[in-house]
Amino acid sequence: METSTTKAPLPPDRTAWWERRKACFPEARAILLPLLHDIQDHRGLVDGEAMQWAADFVGISPVEVYGVLTFYWMYDLEPRAKRRIAVCRNISCDLMGARRIVEALEDELGLECDRGGDGDWSLRTVECMGACTAAPMMDVNGRYFEELTPEKAREIVRAIREGREEVPEGPAEFAPVPANLARSWTEEPRKEEA
Amino acid sequence: MSGATDPAYAWPLRTPHPGHETYLFDRIGIEGMADLETARAHGAYETFERVLEEMEPSEVTAAVKDSGLRGRGGAGFPCGLKWTFMPPLDDPRPRFLAVNADESEPGTCKDRVLIRRHPHLLLEGILCASYAMGITAAHIFIRGEYVEEARVLQRAIDEAYAAGWIGADIRGKGFGVDIHLTRGAGAYICGEETALMEATEGKRGHPRPKPPFPAAVGLWGKPTTVNNVETLCNVPAILAKGVAWYRRIGTQASPGNVLAGISGHVARPGVYEVPLGITMRRLIEDEAFGGGVRNGKGLKAFIPGGSSSGFLPPSELDVPLTHDDLKEKGTMLGTASVIVLDEDASIVRATRIIADFYHDESCGQCSQCREGTGWLARILARIERGAGRPEDLDILLEACANMKGKTICVLSDAAAWPVELALRHFRGEFEEAIDRARTVVGVAAGSGEGSAS
Numbered sequence: 001m002e003t004s005t006t007k008a009p010l011p012p013d014r015t016a017w018w019e020r021r022k023a024c025f026p027e028a029r030a031i032l033l034p035l036l037h038d039i040q041d042h043r044g045l046v047d048g049e050a051m052q053w054a055a056d057f058v059g060i061s062p063v064e065v066y067g068v069l070t071f072y073w074m075y076d077l078e079p080r081a082k083r084r085i086a087v088c089r090n091i092s093c094d095l096m097g098a099r100r101i102v103e104a105l106e107d108e109l110g111l112e113c114d115r116g117g118d119g120d121w122s123l124r125t126v127e128c129m130g131a132c133t134a135a136p137m138m139d140v141n142g143r144y145f146e147e148l149t150p151e152k153a154r155e156i157v158r159a160i161r162e163g164r165e166e167v168p169e170g171p172a173e174f175a176p177v178p179a180n181l182a183r184s185w186t187e188e189p190r191k192e193e194a
Numbered sequence: 195m196s197g198a199t200d201p202a203y204a205w206p207l208r209t210p211h212p213g214h215e216t217y218l219f220d221r222i223g224i225e226g227m228a229d230l231e232t233a234r235a236h237g238a239y240e241t242f243e244r245v246l247e248e249m250e251p252s253e254v255t256a257a258v259k260d261s262g263l264r265g266r267g268g269a270g271f272p273c274g275l276k277w278t279f280m281p282p283l284d285d286p287r288p289r290f291l292a293v294n295a296d297e298s299e300p301g302t303c304k305d306r307v308l309i310r311r312h313p314h315l316l317l318e319g320i321l322c323a324s325y326a327m328g329i330t331a332a333h334i335f336i337r338g339e340y341v342e343e344a345r346v347l348q349r350a351i352d353e354a355y356a357a358g359w360i361g362a363d364i365r366g367k368g369f370g371v372d373i374h375l376t377r378g379a380g381a382y383i384c385g386e387e388t389a390l391m392e393a394t395e396g397k398r399g400h401p402r403p404k405p406p407f408p409a410a411v412g413l414w415g416k417p418t419t420v421n422n423v424e425t426l427c428n429v430p431a432i433l434a435k436g437v438a439w440y441r442r443i444g445t446q447a448s449p450g451n452v453l454a455g456i457s458g459h460v461a462r463p464g465v466y467e468v469p470l471g472i473t474m475r476r477l478i479e480d481e482a483f484g485g486g487v488r489n490g491k492g493l494k495a496f497i498p499g500g501s502s503s504g505f506l507p508p509s510e511l512d513v514p515l516t517h518d519d520l521k522e523k524g525t526m527l528g529t530a531s532v533i534v535l536d537e538d539a540s541i542v543r544a545t546r547i548i549a550d551f552y553h554d555e556s557c558g559q560c561s562q563c564r565e566g567t568g569w570l571a572r573i574l575a576r577i578e579r580g581a582g583r584p585e586d587l588d589i590l591l592e593a594c595a596n597m598k599g600k601t602i603c604v605l606s607d608a609a610a611w612p613v614e615l616a617l618r619h620f621r622g623e624f625e626e627a628i629d630r631a632r633t634v635v636g637v638a639a640g641s642g643e644g645s646a647s
């Protein structure tokens with residue numbers, strides 16, 4: 001039941017999947033965070049048109065979608081680089097030499113950290129990524145590289161450049177929407193007193 | 195494809211745990227435990243099936259309550275007691291379990307190991323909890339950065355649905371529950387239980403004022419229990435082996451094993467399953483665990499339970515890892531994530547990094563938190579870069595005092611604690627940094643640059 005006037009930012013099979021996925025939750029907007037990830041994975045960013053479409057799709061206003069988009073660091077409103085490196089700067093990684101990793105990467109990429117990127121690569125620091133016992137670490141497009149040394153970090157960049165090391169690009173795989181959902185809140189809608 | 199090693203848990207896999215039983219990590223070393231078939235071959239869902247056949251929901255809750263299991267998400271609240279806050283089972287409203295897989299407290303990476311290596315253990319824990327509380331649907335919220343973990347967990351959910359372990363009328367026993375996974379998009383505050391519910395509903399992670407508590411008004415306004423991943427992973431073992439067995443592990447007030455992460459300057463960083471009550475000394479120094487400060491250096495300080503638990507000096511190494519013992523030392527067990535700082539590390543810098551983190555992650559709803567975290571970060575930054583002033587330490591403590599007990603959630607308090615503890619135990623180092631600044635760059639420090647406002 002597509003009511004939106006804007007063009008869907010996703011392929012039709014994907015849109016149909018999200019339509020079914022909505023039914024897993026009491027309110028459609030519960031899919032918003034994963035839906036925006038998916039749009040971003042397909043388009044490289046979530047632009048105004050996609051925002052409008054997503055808002056219509058889950059039945060909220062574009063302003064609310066914008067509020068969500070800007071609250072979380074993982075969404076991009078501007079076109080993002082093809083390969084995005086995020087180096088953890090938090091305590092465990094800092095103790096284990098995260099600064100030297102950043103310096104090595106700046107040098108290897110010819111980029112300044114936290115100053116955007118060059119379309120091909122971007123480099124930023126982030127807060128704790130949950131890999132503290134394997135510090136220092138970096139994330140490239142959602143893949144973690146841990147127990148780094150400056151030389152190892154450089155080598156990973158070279159390997160990705162030369163196609164010897166793979167990092168995720170493009171959308172994630174589909175998960176089937178289960179056939180035997182229990183979903184009792186829609187089967188037994190109940191009125192509650194205030 | 196290279197890079198197939200998993201250093202975050204490589205150490206504990208290489209090292210058998212001497213002298214104590216494990217029930218969280220006992221099967222994580224088995225290749226393919228994330229696949230249903232392998233997991234089933236090693237006992238996955240057997241406890242849940244027995245529970246469905248032999249136990250009443252109230253008996254499950256009673257067992258978890260009697261076990262003394264306390265939440266592993268940071269606050270240490272008794273798990274079974276929390277479950278009893280849910281309305282009685284004959285209350286017709288739908289009700290939810292919110293599973294906290296947001297794991298973002300700096301130093302903490304234990305839930306990640308469980309999810310990657312043994313997702314069916316988590317699902318079995320969720321199923322047992324859902325049966326006990328009559329849950330309609332369990333919603334797992336996983337931090338957005340855990341892309342690979344989300345993929346593994348979603349696959350486990352799909353397999354369990356397909357095999358009839360999740361969904362309507364499980365095993366034909368008349369009990370049904372759904373389990374859904376929602377990926378976040380990067381915001382520490384979403385780990386706070388009410389922010390977690392907001393984010394699960396597709397909103398910004400703004401904590402809700404309490405009361406009402408989640409058991410009364412939770413996800414979509416319905417009764418909800420929030421539990422951490424590791425907490426739920428304790429449940430199948432309690433039900434399988436019994437309360438008496440469980441209570442023999444750990445201490446009277448803090449029973450069971452805990453996943454302790456050791457990071458920073460130790461010889462063998464890793465996530466280890468240890469009984470509560472083990473001393474910090476053993477955890478940091480024992481060859482089976484941290485293996486001591488690396489490169490033969492001395493210990494300057496350790497953080498006992500994640501970034502908000504602050505710094506303790508080496509003289510406190512004999513403190514047992516329990517909720518109450520650490521509370522007595524003015525800190526907390528938190529997420530049992532130990533961070534070790536060697537003699538060359540700078541407490542000033544470490545404190546500044548932690549303050550920066552809370553400033554970045556404050557959701558901004560409360561002025562005390564929004565402004566306070568900014569003050570701490572700015573003052574600590576100027577001390578670190580050599581522009582500190584003698585009055586700065588008092589300003590810091592005053593700012594901390596103003597941040598505590600006044601806000602919607604405790605992020606504000608959590609930002610103040612580490613600064614207070616750092617100043618309690620390592621004040622000299624801050625004073626030195628300020629003195630050095632005044633003698634070395636005395637003119638620059640007074641030049642007005644780096645004002646805190």
Ligand SMILES: Cc1cc2nc3c(=O)[nH]c(=O)nc-3n(C[C@H](O)[C@H](O)[C@H](O)COP(=O)(O)O)c2cc1C
Nearest residue numbers: 265266267294296297298385386387421422425605
């Ligand atoms: C700022 C803040 C962040 C938190 N982050 C997490 C987290 O990442 N994971 C978690 O399980 N609990 C976190 N908590 C604790 C939760 O609010 C809640 O107490 C916990 O999930 C309850 O589960 P448990 O009783 O099983 O521990 C956080 C609390 C606060 C105040």
Ligand code: SF4
Nearest residue numbers: 557559560563601603
């Ligand atoms: S204390 Fe801080 S993080 Fe918590 S609700 Fe208030 S502003 Fe947000």
Ligand code: FES
Nearest residue numbers: 088093129131132
């Ligand atoms: S501190 Fe870097 S991953 Fe946790």
